[in-house]
Amino acid sequence: MPRVQTRAIGKSFAGTPVLQDIDLDLPQGAFLALLGPSGCGKTTLLRLIAGLELPDAGELRFDDRVIAAPDVFVAPEARDLGMVFQSYALWPSMTVRGNVDFALKTQRLSRADRQARVDQMLASVGLAHLAERRPHELSGGQRQRVALARSLVLRPALLLLDEPLANLDAHLRHRMLAEFRRLHAATGTTFVLVTHDQDEAMAVATHIAVMEAGRIQQVGAPEDLYRRPASPMVARFIGHGATLPVQVTAARDGQCTLRMGDADLSLPGTAAPGPGWLCLHREDLRLTTGPAHLRAEILSQSFQHGRYLTHVLPQGAGVDLLSLSLDRALPPQTVIGLDVTGGWVIPRDGAAAPQPSTVTLPERSYA
Ligand SMILES: Nc1ncnc2c1ncn2[C@@H]1O[C@H](COP(=O)(O)OP(=O)(O)OP(=O)(O)O)[C@@H](O)[C@H]1O
Numbered sequence: 001m002p003r004v005q006t007r008a009i010g011k012s013f014a015g016t017p018v019l020q021d022i023d024l025d026l027p028q029g030a031f032l033a034l035l036g037p038s039g040c041g042k043t044t045l046l047r048l049i050a051g052l053e054l055p056d057a058g059e060l061r062f063d064d065r066v067i068a069a070p071d072v073f074v075a076p077e078a079r080d081l082g083m084v085f086q087s088y089a090l091w092p093s094m095t096v097r098g099n100v101d102f103a104l105k106t107q108r109l110s111r112a113d114r115q116a117r118v119d120q121m122l123a124s125v126g127l128a129h130l131a132e133r134r135p136h137e138l139s140g141g142q143r144q145r146v147a148l149a150r151s152l153v154l155r156p157a158l159l160l161l162d163e164p165l166a167n168l169d170a171h172l173r174h175r176m177l178a179e180f181r182r183l184h185a186a187t188g189t190t191f192v193l194v195t196h197d198q199d200e201a202m203a204v205a206t207h208i209a210v211m212e213a214g215r216i217q218q219v220g221a222p223e224d225l226y227r228r229p230a231s232p233m234v235a236r237f238i239g240h241g242a243t244l245p246v247q248v249t250a251a252r253d254g255q256c257t258l259r260m261g262d263a264d265l266s267l268p269g270t271a272a273p274g275p276g277w278l279c280l281h282r283e284d285l286r287l288t289t290g291p292a293h294l295r296a297e298i299l300s301q302s303f304q305h306g307r308y309l310t311h312v313l314p315q316g317a318g319v320d321l322l323s324l325s326l327d328r329a330l331p332p333q334t335v336i337g338l339d340v341t342g343g344w345v346i347p348r349d350g351a352a353a354p355q356p357s358t359v360t361l362p363e364r365s366y367a
Contacts, residue, residue, distance in 0.1 A: 032193070084159070
């Protein structure tokens with residue numbers, strides 16, 4: 001399983017930059033999600049790793065081997081990788097078994113070995129009982145599992161997944177995500193998944209790279225991005241977070257002091273005294289009837305998982321909506337008091353973003 005490294009990768013289409021300064025260092029056996037809004041460059045980066053696009057600048061390495069650079073290009077078929085797309089691209093006239101077996105035909109294996117590999121693969125994606133069906137006789141989820149089996153049967157060192165679940169309903173998506181996790185652990189293959197769905201990324205990835213406008217904003221373990229976002233964009237994008245403009249009155253040893261309501265609040269963060277963003281998640285807010293850190297007006301509520309998911313607009317503090325979970329229904333426009341019980345403070349000035357985009361992630365076993 002290769003360690004995948006990119007150094008200062010850049011790519012333009014017709015003079016328009018779509019990837020800039022992409023620095024990634026992905027340990028072997030990791031499961032990376034490339035996450036970001038539509039058009040931010042996720043698929044282009046995946047296609048560069050696959051060898052379907054050439055970088056204009058920078059270098060791609062698998063372990064110590066240069067795979068792509070201005071004067072180097074290793075062909076896709078020599079990169080030992082598999083790819084699964086949103087459209088499954090199965091052979092319509094072949095059975096499930098035939099589709100998976102076809103991938104193995106270029107390998108010098110005996111008929112018996114090939115059959116054993118295909119049987120094992122079909123069993124591991126739960127398709128053994130459908131082996132003789134053709135793609136049009138399968139559901140979307142089953143077709144996606146054939147596509148997955150077809151890639152994994154080659155035992156690639158690296159599996160690239162481009163929005164593979166986009167055509168599936170929510171129930172099937174959850175099942176397939178569990179399947180990805182299981183196959184990732186069982187095979188030790190390095191997975192790279194393109195998605196614009198943060199819940200999908202959080203559900204499977206050991207690492208997430210959040211992209212915006214052709215750049216990596218932050219890369220790290222899901223929990224790092226959730227608890228310590230480096231920018232307001234990451235704070236809002238991960239874990240349904242929100243940001244509140246605040247004034248930091250003091251900062252020391254990674255703790256920031258904020259004046260909120262009539263209280264001083266100490267929270268972890270990277271901001272210096274001055275304007276900052278307080279990054280919040282639902283669990284960081286608590287309803288209070290006493291003196292409150294902030295007051296907010298209820299906009300809407302919906303009943304979810306036995307509680308009321310409540311969206312509020314803070315009074316006199318920016319335009320970002322905040323969300324919290326309440327145990328009771330309250331009428332819209334009710335003004336409530338909220339205490340802040342947690343959060344993470346970052347500088348307001350984007351130029352002072354606390355983390356560079358190059359992060360070397362720790363080596364460890366993800367199986
Ligand atoms: N072959 C191409 N020629 C010209 N422009 C392209 C080409 N491929 C991608 N682009 C442009 O590059 C930008 C990044 O596209 P890309 O497909 O990488 O984004 P994405 O983050 O995967 O988006 P989505 O989530 O919508 O699939 C977009 O503005 C897109 O229009």
